[in-house]
Amino acid sequence: MALLVISLLKKSWAKYSFFIGRSIFNARENLPENEIWRNRFLVQIIKFVIPLGFSFLAINTLVFIFQQRYACIWIDTIAFSLFVLVCLSKKIKSNVKKLLGVLITITLSVVKIVMLSSLISGSIFLFSLSLFATLLFHKRVAYLLVAVNAVISLCCSVFLSIENHQVLSDSTVQNILHTWTSSTLNLTFLNLVSVCVISYLISDFEKTLSKKRKLYNKLSLEIQQRIAKGRLLQEAVTQYRSLFFLNPLPMIIYDPETLQFLQVNNSAIANYGYSESDFLNMKANQVLHWDETTFKSHIPKDEIQRNYQHFRKDGTPMLVDVKSSEIIFNSKTARLAIMRDITAETAYLDTIALQNKNIKEIAFIQSHLIRSPLSKVMGITKLLSVEPLQNPAHQEMISYLLQSSEELDNLVVDIIKRTENGF
Numbered sequence: 557m558a559l560l561v562i563s564l565l566k567k568s569w570a571k572y573s574f575f576i577g578r579s580i581f582n583a584r585e586n587l588p589e590n591e592i593w594r595n596r597f598l599v600q601i602i603k604f605v606i607p608l609g610f611s612f613l614a615i616n617t618l619v620f621i622f623q624q625r626y627a628c629i630w631i632d633t634i635a636f637s638l639f640v641l642v643c644l645s646k647k648i649k650s651n652v653k654k655l656l657g658v659l660i661t662i663t664l665s666v667v668k669i670v671m672l673s674s675l676i677s678g679s680i681f682l683f684s685l686s687l688f689a690t691l692l693f694h695k696r697v698a699y700l701l702v703a704v705n706a707v708i709s710l711c712c713s714v715f716l717s718i719e720n721h722q723v724l725s726d727s728t729v730q731n732i733l734h735t736w737t738s739s740t741l742n743l744t745f746l747n748l749v750s751v752c753v754i755s756y757l758i759s760d761f762e763k764t765l766s767k768k769r770k771l772y773n774k775l776s777l778e779i780q781q782r783i784a785k786g787r788l789l790q791e792a793v794t795q796y797r798s799l800f801f802l803n804p805l806p807m808i809i810y811d812p813e814t815l816q817f818l819q820v821n822n823s824a825i826a827n828y829g830y831s832e833s834d835f836l837n838m839k840a841n842q843v844l845h846w847d848e849t850t851f852k853s854h855i856p857k858d859e860i861q862r863n864y865q866h867f868r869k870d871g872t873p874m875l876v877d878v879k880s881s882e883i884i885f886n887s888k889t890a891r892l893a894i895m896r897d898i899t900a901e902t903a904y905l906d907t908i909a910l911q912n913k914n915i916k917e918i919a920f921i922q923s924h925l926i927r928s929p930l931s932k933v934m935g936i937t938k939l940l941s942v943e944p945l946q947n948p949a950h951q952e953m954i955s956y957l958l959q960s961s962e963e964l965d966n967l968v969v970d971i972i973k974r975t976e977n978g979f
Contacts, residue, residue, distance in 0.1 A: 635663070818836075
């Protein structure tokens with residue numbers, strides 16, 4: 557049963573705290589950080605002041621009824637009601653609520669001093685107000701309230717002395733005035749010291765909050781920068797994977813010290829016939845059928861492009877154009893090699909070279925083996941045409957023969973020129 561009661565009290569207190577916080581603290585107000593924690597402290601104050609205020613109001617009411625001070629009952633009730641209404645109003649901003657609370661408390665203190673003809677009850681309110689003001693306002697406001705409290709206490713002391721002058725003797729009134737003045741000064745001094753200490757603590761607390769906020773902003777900025785760098789790195793990794801794995805040319809990465817393959821792309825797997833696991837269990841020198849020492853002696857220190865003969869898994873040789881360069885892979889130095897199969901291209905170029913060689917041989921034959929007897933025929937024909945023959949028909953045949961020889965010679969010369977110029 558006791559646990560059930562305690563649980564109900566905790567739930568009720570939690571709901572009450574939530575209601576007070578939502579009523580006093582307006583989340584839509586754009587306030588600096590130091591004002592936010594002050595408002596949260598105000599919430600905690602009001603959360604305890606309201607239930608305790610009701611309790612003490614009930615006790616004071618009973619006391620004042622016994623003393624027949626009904627005006628005091630009305631004043632306390634009105635002041636406390638105004639204080640609660642102001643604090644719980646959602647239409648009033650938090651700073652205005654604090655100012656109105658200060659005015660209500662000061663007014664109540666002055667009225668109680670006058671009505672009860674005693675500085676004790678009113679001074680307690682004023683002293684407490686200065687302490688709370690140090691927590692809720694800037695320290696200048698707190699120091700101002702200390703001065704206001706001192707002025708109010710001194711004025712009330714003088715007023716009460718004048719009021720009691722008709723009842724008491726002059727010496728008694730002077731003693732009472734001196735006592736109240738001394739008490740006011742002592743209370744003001746204590747009030748000022750308390751405000752100074754609390755202000756110092758709050759100033760140090762605010763400096764700590766400021767450092768914490770700067771550190772938080774710095775950490776947030778660093779986190780955002782790291783997230784941005786992470787995104788860029790992820791994009792770079794994605795681009796690298798696309799350029800590497802989807803590249804139509806075979807690409808491999810190997811360790812220049814151990815010659816172990818570190819990564820291969822899909823094109824290398826398709827062209828060489830090895831699976832990815834086969835490649836990762838092989839060394840770079842194995843695709844050339846070289847020993848490790850020979851292969852390492854061919855590894856350059858910088859970027860290089862050379863032709864090598866590689867062998868597929870089935871032993872088929874192929875001539876490849878290899879372009880390799882040094883890169884950083886998994887925080888270690890490695891080499892990236894891009895291979896291009898030039899077997900068919902080289903065979904095609906060899907065929908063209910052979911054809912060109914044959915053509916040059918034909919040109920040589922035409923220029924030396926064919927043109928030489930043709931020149932002799934042309935020379936004999938020119939000698940025969942010098943002396944006219946008796947038979948006109950023979951003379952005409954020699955003329956035709958000379959013409960045909962010259963045409964054939966021009967054709968051979970043209971073929972030779974075309975062959976030398978590559979057509």
